[in-house]
Amino acid sequence: MKTYLHIDWTSCDGRGLCSELLPAVLDRDDWGYPVARGKVGRDRTDVPLRDADRDAAQEAVFLCPRLALSLVERAAPEAGQRTPGRTPGR
Amino acid sequence: MNQSRSGYPVNQDSIRQEPRLLAAGPDAGWARHLDTFGQWEPQAAGPGLLEVLAESGLTGRGGAAFETWRKATATAGTGRKGLFAARPVVIANGAEGEPLSFKDRTLLAHAPHLVIDGLTALAAALGQTGGRTSSQAGAGGTSMYVYAPAASLARVKQALGERPGGRKIRVVQAPETFISGESSAVVNMIENGTALPTDQRRRLSESGLNGRPTLVVNVETLAQVALIARYGAQWFRQAGTATDPGTRLVSVSGPAPTRDVVLEVPGGVQLSAVLKEAGMDPGSLSAVLVGGYHGRWVRPADHALTPAGAPGRAVRPGAGVIHALDLQTCGIQETARILNYLAGQSARQCGPCMFGLPAMASVLNRIAGGETNPRLGSELDRLGRLVSGRGACRHPEGTTGMVSSALDVFAADFRAHLSGYCTGPGGVAA
Ligand code: SF4
Numbered sequence: 221m222k223t224y225l226h227i228d229w230t231s232c233d234g235r236g237l238c239s240e241l242l243p244a245v246l247d248r249d250d251w252g253y254p255v256a257r258g259k260v261g262r263d264r265t266d267v268p269l270r271d272a273d274r275d276a277a278q279e280a281v282f283l284c285p286r287l288a289l290s291l292v293e294r295a296a297p298e299a300g301q302r303t304p305g306r307t308p309g310r
Numbered sequence: 311m312n313q314s315r316s317g318y319p320v321n322q323d324s325i326r327q328e329p330r331l332l333a334a335g336p337d338a339g340w341a342r343h344l345d346t347f348g349q350w351e352p353q354a355a356g357p358g359l360l361e362v363l364a365e366s367g368l369t370g371r372g373g374a375a376f377e378t379w380r381k382a383t384a385t386a387g388t389g390r391k392g393l394f395a396a397r398p399v400v401i402a403n404g405a406e407g408e409p410l411s412f413k414d415r416t417l418l419a420h421a422p423h424l425v426i427d428g429l430t431a432l433a434a435a436l437g438q439t440g441g442r443t444s445s446q447a448g449a450g451g452t453s454m455y456v457y458a459p460a461a462s463l464a465r466v467k468q469a470l471g472e473r474p475g476g477r478k479i480r481v482v483q484a485p486e487t488f489i490s491g492e493s494s495a496v497v498n499m500i501e502n503g504t505a506l507p508t509d510q511r512r513r514l515s516e517s518g519l520n521g522r523p524t525l526v527v528n529v530e531t532l533a534q535v536a537l538i539a540r541y542g543a544q545w546f547r548q549a550g551t552a553t554d555p556g557t558r559l560v561s562v563s564g565p566a567p568t569r570d571v572v573l574e575v576p577g578g579v580q581l582s583a584v585l586k587e588a589g590m591d592p593g594s595l596s597a598v599l600v601g602g603y604h605g606r607w608v609r610p611a612d613h614a615l616t617p618a619g620a621p622g623r624a625v626r627p628g629a630g631v632i633h634a635l636d637l638q639t640c641g642i643q644e645t646a647r648i649l650n651y652l653a654g655q656s657a658r659q660c661g662p663c664m665f666g667l668p669a670m671a672s673v674l675n676r677i678a679g680g681e682t683n684p685r686l687g688s689e690l691d692r693l694g695r696l697v698s699g700r701g702a703c704r705h706p707e708g709t710t711g712m713v714s715s716a717l718d719v720f721a722a723d724f725r726a727h728l729s730g731y732c733t734g735p736g737g738v739a740a
């Protein structure tokens with residue numbers, strides 16, 4: 221099992237509290253929304269965490285004013301299996 | 311056509327394909343449907359159907375090209391877990407938000423019964439694997455929906471009225487927005503009346519419509535399921551290649567003499583063969599958008615149309631859109647037009663999508679409009695990398711993927727634009 225920080229983009233309002241609490245994990249974009257450092261693709265919505273970042277991530281989950289963050293424990297998904305939706309990725 | 315030893319066609323230059331999905335001819339009603347495809351009881355086709363689908367290698371025809379049996383099995387599996395197993399839901403997705411797509415609409419107009427057959431058989435298969443009985447509503451207790459735009463719904467309702475058991479299937483109207491067919495938007499529309507994607511922390515296969523395991527399947531995929539259930543996996547594999555078996559419908563549009571045409575083509579077919587079949591000369595085209603607004607621009611030659619294959623030699627059909635540009639049309643302006651549209655179609659829920667796509671559009675508009683700042687190119691690239699992967703749905707990465715293919719294919723035009731040459735109609739790519 222691996223821990224992911226899930227960002228619910230439909231709730232996040234981009235005021236950046238999380239990126240202050242998790243500077244090693246999250247940067248801010250041009251508009252204030254969190255960007256996972258060094259990650260590409262959907263790993264920027266379900267951000268894989270190192271054990272060292274878990275406590276800070278837990279705190280960000282509690283403090284996010286929009287309840288936009290959550291920790292998800294799951295087996296690392298097979299590529300392409302995360303969301304078999306309609307819109308193609310690349 | 312050459313046959314390999316396995317019996318599969320190896321030469322995919324030929325496009326000659328007996329119609330399968332549209333074999334019953336235009337506007338086929340219930341009687342003609344049965345005449346063409348034979349008497350058949352879709353409810354009874356449930357047992358073993360997922361195994362046959364696995365053998366057939368059918369992949370989704372709505373865009374993501376995910377293996378249909380895997381997606382169905384994930385939904386069937388979660389329905390079984392609890393003590394009181396939640397009854398699954400299967401939704402036939404006929405929403406074609408994509409302005410360049412019309413094959414699903416064509417299919418629903420002419421072969422609605424094949425779609426309904428596939429929906430019923432798949433619902434029965436899910437009901438079956440959950441150990442439920444057919445005394446419950448629908449096929450094996452599974453709820454069934456058809457989700458389609460207004461223009462298709464009348465035909466669907468007519469077809470449902472014509473056939474026994476048709477009234478168990480509910481119909482829901484899809485709005486005419488680009489994102490209305492995204493699977494979580496489909497579920498949201500049926501549940502709450504808003505066709506916006508929802509955060510996908512939980513998979514729809516685990517908790518979808520009203521918390522029930524939910525399978526959203528493109529209508530063409532369902533029609534293919536119906537044919538496979540009737541004629542078997544080996545029959546399905548007689549068309550296409552070993553890695554991309556069967557046929558797919560494509561919506562082809564482009565410069566005259568081609569109007570909008572729907573073709574049924576074998577898996578792995580050469581793009582240039584499809585263009586010729588639609589009446590175009592690949593040599594008179596500058597580029598082709600394959601897969602739609604979330605697809606890729608490619609040169610008109612040397613690509614097989616298939617979901618898996620070496621980049622440069624294969625291009626993903628996505629939802630089956632093929633749109634050709636003639637030599638007089640500027641690829642940058644065309645891409646800017648599409649990006650403006652896509653930026654406007656952001657559901658404005660997720661910050662990176664809501665701000666990032668309009669920012670990209672404004673940069674591309676400046677390039678297309680002839681502004682000669684050489685840094686605009688790298689800014690477009692930076693914004694693309696900034697938004698991709700960050701949204702409740704895949705609209706940001708679908709959009710940036712299309713734009714980055716334009717940067718590739720129209721690279722010479724971009725360089726010319728940015729350094730102040732007006733390349734005129736057609737650009738230097740012409
Ligand atoms: S703290 Fe919450 S609302 Fe604020 S930027 Fe982070 S995720 Fe978004």
Ligand code: SF4
Nearest residue numbers: 657659660663701703
């Ligand atoms: S990523 Fe864009 S289109 Fe998708 S849900 Fe968010 S705002 Fe809407």
